Amino acid sequence: MSTPVVFIHGLWLHASSWQPWVELFQEAGYVPVAPGWPGEPGTVAEAREHPEAVADHGIDDVVAHYAKVIAGLPAKPILIGHSFGGMIAQKLLGQDLAAAAVAIDAAQIKGVLPLPLSALRATLPVFKNPANKHRAVSLTAEQFRFAFGNAVTEQESQELFDRWAVPAPGKPLFEAAAANFDPHSPAKVDTANELRGPLLLVTGGRDHTVPESVTRATLKQYRHSHAVTDIHDFPDRAHSLTIDSGWRAIADDSLAWLRQHGL
Template identity: 30%
Template sequence: MKTINSKTILFVTGAFVSHNGWENWKRFFESKGYTCIVEPWPEKNGTPKELRDKQPNDFGLANLQYNDVVDHYAKIIRSLPEKPILIGHSLGGLTVQILLQRGLGEAAIAIHSVPPQGVLSFEPSFIRSLWKPLGIFSSLKKTHLMSFSEWQYAFTNGMSLEDQKESYGNNIIPESRRAIRGPLGSAGKIDFKKPHPPLLFISGSEDHIMPASLNFSNYKKYKNSHNDSITEYKEFKGKNHFVLGLPSWQDEANFSLDFINKY
C-alpha cells in the first residue's frame, strides 16, 4: 500500500534567505500535479531589499524565536484539507523534522538540514560559517545580515564572482539571532526513537555551513534508533549550500519526486 498519498507540498525556507528561492521547485512540482505552498517566516513578508532596508533595527524580526517559526508553519498545516509533504532547506530542514514529529506531515524531505539538538559537527567550515551569525557575544536586540564575504563562504563557495553577487542581491535577508540559536536548546529537540512517516535527507559534498557529514550524522540518529520507519539519505557531489538556486537544482527535485513516488 502506498504511504505517501498527499498532493500538497509545503516548502519551508531556512535562515538568511528569502522564501522566493523555492520558485523553481514550486513550478516543478505544480507541473507534476501538486498544490504547492510557499510562505515566508513571520516578520519576513517582503522583498529581500525591503527587509535589508530595515537592518539592523527590525525589532520584530530580532525578537523572533525559533519556536515561533515552527508554530507558524504548524498553523498553516492545520488550515489545510490534508497533511502535506514537507520539504525544507537548511533551518527549514530541521523544521520539517519537527513538524513530522508532531504528526503534521505525510512525509518530509530535509535538504542540507540544520541538525537537531545534540547532533554536532566539529568541521572547521561549519564553525567558521556560523560563528558570526550566531554572535555568541553579540546583542540579541539587533538582526544579523551576512556580509558578502560570509555569503561567499557559507552559501556560494565554488561559484563565479558574478553569480555570487547576483545571488546575494536576490536572496540575502537579515536574520534573528534568537531564531538561529533556538535549535541549540530544547526548541531543536527530536525524539529519534519515535516512529515517523518517510523521511529523506539530502546533502551536498561542498556545503560549508551544513556539511554532508553533519547531515549523515542526523540521518544515522534515526536509522540507529528503530527499523520500522523509512529513513533515507542521499549525498550529491559538487553541491554547496545554495543548492536550491544552482543550475543543477533539478537533480535534487527529481530525486525528491522519485522518493515521494516510491512510497
C-alpha cells in the same frame, strides 16, 4: 485530491527563493506553498529594509508558525525544508503533522555532536556578538560566498546574493548551539517516532554551513525508529544547492523519491 507541499526556507534566504520549486511541483500535480518565517516581509527589498521584522524569532516560533499554516490545509502536506527549514520540517514530521519530509542540508538537531570548523566560520557573523541573539543579522557578499556559494562561480554567488539574501534572526543559531546542554531545547526532534511519514535527508558534499558529517550524524539519531529514513548525497554541491543553477537536480531527485514512496 492533490497533495499539498509546504516549502520552508532557512536563514538568510527569502521565501520567494523557492519559486522555481513551487512552479515545478505545481506542474507535477502537487499544491505547493512557500510561506515566509514569522514576521517576514513579502519581498526581498522589504526584508532588507526592515530587519527588525524577523528579529528575536526562535525555533519554537517558527515551528508554531508553520504548524498553523499546516492546520489550514485540506490534508497532511509534504514538507521540503532547506537548512534551518530542514530542521523545522523534521520537528513537524516528528509531531505527525506531515505526510513526509525532505530535509536538505538541514541544521543540526539536538543530539548531533560534530561541529566542523567551516560551520563555525559560516555562522561567525552571528556568534561574534552575543547581542545578536535578539537581532537580525545580514551576511556580506563575501560571507555569503563562503556559507552558500563556494561550489559555484564567484559571479553566480554574487547573483544569488543580490537576488535572495536577506537578514536572518540570530536566535535559532544560539538555540541550536546550546541544544546539547539544554534538556528542553527547541532543537530537539522526536527521532524515535515509529509512525511518522518517510524522511529524506539530502547532503551537499561541499557544504560549509552544514557539512556532510552533520547530516550523517543526524541520520544516526533516527536509528531507533523503523520509519523510513533515507539519505541522498550530492558530493559536488554546497549550501546554495536549492537556489543555484543546479537546483533542478535536487528538485527532480526529491520528486523521484516522493513518487517512490507513493507520495
